[in-house]
Amino acid sequence: MRIRATVAAVTGALALSALAVPAAQAAGGGSHDPVDTLKALRAATSGRTTFTGAAPTETGTPYALDAKFGNVRINKGKPIVAGVSNKVTVPVTFTVTHGAGVDLTADDTELDLLVYRGRYSAPANILVGDDYPACVNTSATVATCKSTLDIYPGEELENADATSWKALGFIVDWNGQDPFDDDADLSKVGYTEQDALAATKLQRFSRLTVNAAPEPVKKGRTITVTGKLSRANWDTGKYAGYSTQAVKLQFRKKGSTTYSTVKTVKTSTTGALKTTVKASVDGYYRYSFAGTSTTPAVSAAGDFVDVK
Incomplete structure (x- = not known):
């Protein structure tokens, strides 16, 4: 070396x-x-x-x-x-x-x-x-x-x-x-x-989380989907929220392999995400970020919701 x-x-x-x-x-x-x-x-x-x-x-x-x-x-x-x-x-x-x-x-x-x-x-x-x-x-x-x-x-x-x-x-x-x-x-x-x-x-490494609740949920009830987009901050040596970024909420029906975009949500000043959807069928919710010139694209692992 x-x-x-x-x-x-x-x-x-x-x-x-x-x-x-x-x-x-x-x-x-x-x-x-x-x-x-x-x-x-x-x-x-x-x-x-x-x-x-x-x-x-x-x-x-x-x-x-x-x-x-x-x-x-x-x-x-x-x-x-x-x-x-x-x-x-x-x-x-x-x-x-x-x-x-x-x-x-x-x-x-x-x-x-x-x-x-x-x-x-x-x-x-x-x-x-x-x-x-x-x-x-x-x-x-x-x-x-x-x-x-x-x-x-x-x-x-x-x-x-x-x-x-x-x-x-x-x-x-x-x-x-x-x-x-x-x-x-x-x-x-x-x-x-x-x-x-x-x-x-x-580019600065990015992280994205998701949580859909409540689960299980009755059909037609409201689901709240939260999450956070963060990225490496090389000035501080820590991860920090990536503010005011457009992030897609996506859904994959149980048994399918394809996600479809439900809506687009913007992160808060701290990188937080929060939105609501109506429960219809069993499936997975995730957030997906397309990336910017300084930060790579990232998608959260899907969070399964059991609809009764």
Whole structure:
């Protein structure tokens, strides 16, 4: 397992870990902080890093590495949904097409793919995997790679993170240069970085409950159906009601497999739901929420009502 990037919100900006080039490691193992690598290499190629404003101390400018990311797919194209505490691990796959002289499996080659939100020059947040991508050469110039994004909601997320994220990949060929040497000749270091390789969406896990009462009930009498729609609040680390959201009350007759919408109800300011219907036949009542851009769809398990 590698060292993860330490990212914390400070007066609307990010406080990233100190600028330092980590030890080079081969793809598929080792420990490093990819944010540090990005900062250091951006500093070397531009003369000043956009993350911290620090100037590089090493000499020379890295050359453009002949390598290109492609076919990036995050979580199989589905949104990433996170609760308030449990670690979330999602799969990432991609390919790398490179020149014949580039060896992705070399001990001094570093490769990674991460996601960020906000501006490329100053991300609002960054998410990485616990381990390096594992790549397999399918030809002399093409490799297929697998990795994960490992998300710790209680440590890394705030409610503003429920939005779209972009994927960024980079490869560094250190070519025998010592990353810790202030006198390293960076002109011998190959470097490539690609932005906006793919997009993914992060959503706040949702919960929905239902209770239909009384049960049993006489035919024609009134049934009161209550429930609550809540979702993860990453700012507080708890679940909170999702207010003023349209939720469908649905009914499935006993012996049927299909739910039909009875009416649409809006949640209260605390996420509570309450409405009434007339009892007609035995069956199951449930609430169903279609979801929003920040919150996934969810349906409650049906609550059976015995009509006498």
